[in-house]
Amino acid sequence: MRRISIPLLLIAALAVTAVGQQADNTKPAKRERAMRSTADRRGAEQGQIAQRLQKQIDELRTAHQELLADLRSLRATAAKENATETAAQIDKVISRQEQSFQEKVRQLELQQQQMQKALKERTGNVEAAKQQGRGAREFEANSFDGKTVKLADYKNKIVVLEWINLDCPFVQYHYDKAATMIDLARKYKDKGVVWLAVNSTNQTTPEANRDFAAKHKLPYPILDDRPGKVGRSYGALTTPHMFIIKNGVVVYDGAIDNAPNGQPIGGGEKVNYVDKALSELTSGKPVSTPKTQPYGCSVKYPTP
Secondary structure, X not given: OOOOOOOHHHHHXXXXXXXXXXXXXXXXXXXXXXXXXXXXXXXXXXXXXXXXXXXXXXXXXXXXXXXXXXXXXXXXXXXXXXXXXXXXXXXXXXXXXXXXXXXXXXXXHHHHHHHHHHHHHHHHHHHHHHHHOEEOOOOEEEEOOOOEEEHHHHOOOEEXXXXXXXXXXXXXXXXXXXXXXXXXXXXXHHHOEEEEEEEXXXXXXXXXXXXXXXXXXXXXXXXXXXOOHHHHHHOOOEEOOEEEEEOOEEEEEEOOEOOHHHOOHHHOOOOEHHHHHHHHHOOOOOOOOOEOOOOOEEOOOOOO
């Protein structure tokens, strides 16, 4: 067997070593020390590192493709000159290079995913904080039992607003099968919590609401918002949609729980978000989950 004059294995080895050194240099150097003390600076750093990691991955892919092109060219030369043993050795070098490249890219992509996850979580926390700091809209409304209710009357109280629709099956579940709302209202009544149901259903009637309240012996009023003014000012989307207000600020906005009709979403543990939030607030703690996605029937506002 003839051997080609070019020291193929030496060239290949040098090339692999060069790419290995380049990949080592692409690791984010001491990025932890680049983090700043403030959340904004940490977010900026995380974003920059994620971009830098993507650039490093792109550069590594380019170098890898160039090296493979050189190795395959050398292998073609070896095969052309019938240097079968050398060609076989180059095939092994190519295989090892592919494995090494895939591992380096996998590690970089893992770092990138972790950084993107941290950045996403931070963004979510910022948005939650904004929601938690949203000012509660003042309102005045008549209840279906003939009383006038003003939010301003409860400045020193924790106020729960529950959007209700007597015909909605999601609402009916929480009253006919599980006394969710009534039990919570009674549980926190002596802890400075005021519960108000709000009906923004345009076609509901005073008689139906009074009958409903009597049937379930509601310990709280149902406010008449058939014009939809209060519901729209709060952005109520579904029945039920829950809001908790403390010191003039909406500290919770979302679903009553994670279990529409009693079935936890995803099959996990049932969590009553309102109960959890009220427990935290009445213990002097901030609400740990200030925003969730409400479920139920859409609020039947009147046509503008």
